[in-house]
Amino acid sequence: MIPAAFDYEAPNTIDEAVRALAEADDEVKILAGGQSLLPVLRMRLAAPAKLIDLGRIGELQGVRTDGDMLVIGAMTSHYDVQRDPLLNEHAKLLVMATDTVADPQVRHRGTFGGSLAHADPAGDLLAPALALDVEMVIAGPRGRRTVPAAEFFVDYFTTAVGEDELLCEIRVPKYTGWHAHYEKFNRVAQAWSIVGVAAAVRPDGHMIAEARVGLTNMASVPVRARGVEQALVGQEATPEAIRAAAEHALDGTSPTADGNADVAYREHLAKVLTSRAVSAAATS
Incomplete structure (x- = not known):
């Protein structure tokens, strides 16, 4: 499909872009890379009166x-x-x-x-x-x-x-010396995550001194797995300790069912992928 007609503006500075937003009388959309917006426009799921293209603003790059x-x-x-x-x-x-x-x-x-x-x-x-x-x-x-x-x-x-x-x-913040891994489960290559886990750990010899873990697609927003982090700190990076910590991965989550997975499957994935992500980060 062809998008509905819209006005187009390409400011050269952040201040110009902010002014353009403030002066807009009708719905306006910001155009960054366009990889999400353009398909929506083509399907006419959105029909803004104006697009403000940020591509010329060097200070944003x-x-x-x-x-x-x-x-x-x-x-x-x-x-x-x-x-x-x-x-x-x-x-x-x-x-x-x-x-x-x-x-x-x-x-x-x-x-x-x-x-x-x-x-x-x-x-x-x-x-x-x-x-x-x-x-x-x-x-x-x-x-x-x-x-x-x-x-x-x-x-x-x-x-x-x-x-x-x-x-x-x-x-x-700079995480110099930290080890990291992102573990993603999807049905086909290049697809959205059914569940994903972001893990970063600061090792101290064989021990985990600090840990940070975030979950993808386990709620309407990303979730910080603080229970996992707390269970990891001060532990030796053994498979048993990491699996035990991963049992806390569901704390604070509220996954939904869709065509890719039901709630129980997402909960299972969250634990398994957390264990894999932390293990990969700790041993990298």
Whole structure:
């Protein structure tokens, strides 16, 4: 199908984009990589009066270091995230999760911030962002504000970004020396996660000194598996200890049934994948 007619604007700065949002009288959509929005427009599931394309805003692209934090521009492509040396050294979990997103064509066009702002609970970047306590910097007519990942994801396809605001950067603490793994279960290659688990651990010899675990598609928003984390800390990274910790994976979850899996199957997957993800991270 052909999308309904719309006006198009491509600002050159964040301030121009914010003004364009504020001046819009009718529904407006932000165009980042377009990998989620364009199919919706073609099927006429959305018919905005205007699209604001962020592709020309250079300050929204790239990765830089800022003290003990990394800063990822919201328009940085998945492809660039995969290959960025700073992220590979200090936030490997984000890179490993990005490796599983769709296919090479989508990763070249899709953007890191666009995926987070889309907030699909089956999306593979939400749980890693939550597990690593990233911060989202949101720009709007009242200036910029910073929202922690735990407060950013509100519900299905809903975030803390207001109608007159846009996500401009993601701030990631440095996890230098941490080991990580993203374990994803899907029916066919390049598909959305039925369940996914993001795990990062800081080893201390054979012991686990710290752990961070996030779950994909086990609720309407990503879930932090704090029960698993607490059970892992101070334990030797043995298969038995990791399996015992993974029994806490369902704490705080509320999975739903769909055409891919019923609730019981998702709960089973969450435990199994948590054990696999933590084991892989601890032994990497």
